[in-house]
Every structure is written in structure tokens, then in C-alpha cells.
Amino acid sequence: MKTIKKWSALLLIAVIASAFTSVNKGYKIGDIATDFKLENIDGKMVSMSNFEDAKGFIITFTCNTCPYAVAYEDRIEALNKMYAPKGYPVIAIMPNNIDVKPGDNMAAMQKRAKEKGFTFPYLMDKDQEIYPQYGATKTPHIYVLEKTKKGNVVKYIGAIDDNYQDASKVKTKYVENAVNALLNGKEIEVKETKAIGCSIKV
Amino acid sequence: MHFAYYFYGMNKYLLILVILFSSCKSDKKNQDFLTEDYNVKLEVYNFDELEPLLTKKDDKVYVVNFWATWCAPCIKELPYFEKLNEDYKSKNVEVILVSLDFPNQYEKRLKPYIKKNKLQSKVVALNDVDSNTWIPKIDKNWTGAIPATVIYSSEKRAFYERSFNYSELEEEVNKFLK
Numbered sequence: 001m002k003t004i005k006k007w008s009a010l011l012l013i014a015v016i017a018s019a020f021t022s023v024n025k026g027y028k029i030g031d032i033a034t035d036f037k038l039e040n041i042d043g044k045m046v047s048m049s050n051f052e053d054a055k056g057f058i059i060t061f062t063c064n065t066c067p068y069a070v071a072y073e074d075r076i077e078a079l080n081k082m083y084a085p086k087g088y089p090v091i092a093i094m095p096n097n098i099d100v101k102p103g104d105n106m107a108a109m110q111k112r113a114k115e116k117g118f119t120f121p122y123l124m125d126k127d128q129e130i131y132p133q134y135g136a137t138k139t140p141h142i143y144v145l146e147k148t149k150k151g152n153v154v155k156y157i158g159a160i161d162d163n164y165q166d167a168s169k170v171k172t173k174y175v176e177n178a179v180n181a182l183l184n185g186k187e188i189e190v191k192e193t194k195a196i197g198c199s200i201k202v
Numbered sequence: 203m204h205f206a207y208y209f210y211g212m213n214k215y216l217l218i219l220v221i222l223f224s225s226c227k228s229d230k231k232n233q234d235f236l237t238e239d240y241n242v243k244l245e246v247y248n249f250d251e252l253e254p255l256l257t258k259k260d261d262k263v264y265v266v267n268f269w270a271t272w273c274a275p276c277i278k279e280l281p282y283f284e285k286l287n288e289d290y291k292s293k294n295v296e297v298i299l300v301s302l303d304f305p306n307q308y309e310k311r312l313k314p315y316i317k318k319n320k321l322q323s324k325v326v327a328l329n330d331v332d333s334n335t336w337i338p339k340i341d342k343n344w345t346g347a348i349p350a351t352v353i354y355s356s357e358k359r360a361f362y363e364r365s366f367n368y369s370e371l372e373e374e375v376n377k378f379l380k
Binding site for chain 1: 270272273274275302304305331332333334337338344345346347348349363
């Protein structure tokens with residue numbers, strides 16, 4: 001009898017715990033982000049652990065086919081040019097199901113990267129197992145991570161800046177501010193932002 | 203609509219070629235549609251101007267859908283919202299379609315889409331780049347992905363960051379009907 005009670009109590013705890021985790025999908029600020037091993041457009045597999053000298057990462061869920069993502073392509077490239085030398089490279093991950101969005105297949109990704117001269121890795125989340133762990137729901141969706149002894153800590157989640165239509169009219173550069181704060185050892189002022197994007201295609 | 207999607211991945215010159223080619227091919231009827239009898243009126247709002255449409259306090263149930271012509275799942279579910287607007291008119295349900303198309307697409311894509319599909323629901327365009335301010339005002343759980351829908355009456359309110367088919371939409375709306 002005792003063991004049954006014990007087991008049912010454990011079961012109850014497990015059920016409650018799983019109910020909570022299913023509500024809180026994805027990372028919160030301060031969580032440790034999982035590493036990944038995903039195929040880049042050059043055919044090589046890329047993980048965060050490959051970047052030994054990095055201080056952190058600008059993980060960018062993006063794709064070819066979303067107008068919002070397209071509007072940000074040049075700004076994503078600019079972020080990599082500015083911050084990769086400082087230790088915060090951009091790693092772009094394409095999360096869409098390519099059966100739903102053939103315009104995001106590997107050949108299309110390679111073509112787009114060549115046309116735009118991307119200098120950052122552009123990886124495919126082929127099994128669609130990484131983006132749900134991060135909690136990305138749309139493209140573009142940015143996670144700024146800081147490398148620590150415990151792992152890569154989520155420091156910022158959200159948009160690149162506050163104007164998807166016109167880069168010249170941006171008032172607040174959320175990602176730049178976040179990375180600058182990390183580089184200067186300061187507290188990030190705006191840790192989470194919301195922006196319109198294309199839902200990730202499953 | 204699918205066709206237009208691939209433009210983003212296409213070479214610019216190929217795009218121009220495609221446009222030239224397709225415009226040569228378009229028949230008389232199509233040209234009429236593009237030039238004459240073209241009077242789709244589109245109300246363009248910033249968020250402050252849109253907000254009254256999201257907070258009406260009368261006896262109706264409002265179904266507010268956020269969409270864009272470039273959003274494939276939005277276009278897929280749009281006919282269901284149109285059907286709902288028609289079928290539930292007598293039950294005091296009104297559909298409002300809020301387009302998030304970019305302003306430079308209003309003439310090129312949004313208005314032609316409204317006209318071609320003879321949209322009967324009220325369509326407004328939301329042009330407000332400061333989405334970090336207004337997205338949480340629509341719903342604190344909205345991550346910003348579209349399609350997204352708000353259903354509300356004077357008594358209750360629900361938010362959905364998901365796609366609908368017709369029966370799912372009916373089911374949700376029926377929760378608001380007495």
C-alpha cells in the first residue's frame with residue numbers, strides 16, 4: 001500500500017511538472033541554451049562549440065521566404081561584420097519545413113547566401129528539433145547568448161531593432177545594445193522584445 | 203499567392219523577366235482589373251487608431267484576424283474568416299481583417315488581392331513599425347507570428363496565435379454566443 005501511495009505521489013508530481021513545462025515553451029532570459037550540430041550551406045556541420053574564441057553568439061532564426069526576414073538580411077550581415085571580430089558571431093538557422101516552403105531548401109539557402117554575400121554560417125534545422133527548444137516561433141527571431149562556464153546563457157530574445165521597414169529610421173537597436181552591454185560588462189536594459197514575423201512552418 | 207512567394211528567393215533579373223513575360227501574356231480582362239474600375243478603399247491605421255476596433259463595447263462578437271498577403275497560412279485560412287463573416291452575420295458576429303502588408307505593397311498586392319477575392323469583411327491595414335510597443339497590447343502572450351486572431355465581445359476576450367479551419371473557428375466563436 002505504502003509503495004502505491006509513494007508511486008502515485010511521484011506520478012502526480014511528474015504530471016504537474018510536465019503540465020508546467022508544456023506551458024513554458026522555450027527559453028527564458030538566464031536559461032542555458034542547447035548547442036546544436038546542424039548542416040551549413042557549405043556542407044559542413046556547425047556547432048557553437050566549434051567557436052573556441054567566441055564570447056557569445058547572436059543566434060538568428062531566419063529564412064529566405066519571409067518578407068520580414070528578407071528586410072533584415074543586410075542588417076544581420078552587418079551585425080556579423082561588426083560583432084564577429086569582437087567575439088559575438090552571428091549563427092543563422094533556417095527552421096522551416098522545406099516541404100511546406102521549398103524556397104527555403106538547401107540549394108535556395110546557398111543561392112541566397114551567395115547573392116547577399118553572407119559571411120556567417122547559415123544552417124538548416126533539418127529535423128526541426130532545435131528551434132522548439134529555443135522557443136522560436138517566427139522568422140526573424142534572435143537569441144543573444146553569452147558563453148560562460150555553465151554554458152551559453154540566454155541574455156536577449158526578440159527583434160533586431162524597432163523598424164523592420166526602414167533601417168535608416170531605426171530608433172533603438174536592441175541586439176546591438178544587448179551585445180554592447182555584454183562586451184562592456186553592463187546590464188542589458190531591454191532583454192526581451194516583440195516583433196511581427198512569419199510563423200515557422202512545420 | 204504561392205507563386206509570388208518564390209520571388210523573394212529569385213534573382214532580380216529573372217523577376218523582371220517573369221513580370222515582363224506575364225504582363226505580355228495577361229489577357230484583356232486582367233488588364234481591366236489592374237487599371238480600370240479600381241476603387242478598393244483601404245483604411246491605414248497606426249496602432250492608436252486601430253485600438254478602438256479591438257475594444258468595441260456593443261452587442262457584437264468581433265473576430266479580428268491579423269494577416270498579410272505574403273503569409274501562406276494566413277491566405278489559406280482567410281476564406282474561413284470570410285465564410286464566418288457571412289454565415290454568422292445574423293448572429294451579430296463581425297470579422298475584421300487587419301493586414302500587416304508593408305506599405306509599399308498596398309497598391310501592388312494588397313488592394314489587388316482584396317479586389318480579386320472580393321473580400322466582404324472589413325479590411326484595414328496596420329502600419330506601425332514599433333511592434334514591440336503594440337504587440338503586447340493586443341495580447342501579452344503574442345510572440346508576433348502571424349496568423350493571429352482575437353475574438354472578443356463586451357464580456358470576454360480570447361487570443362489565438364495559430365491557424366484555423368472553419369469548424370475550429372466556429373467552435374471558438376460559438377463560445378462567445380449565448
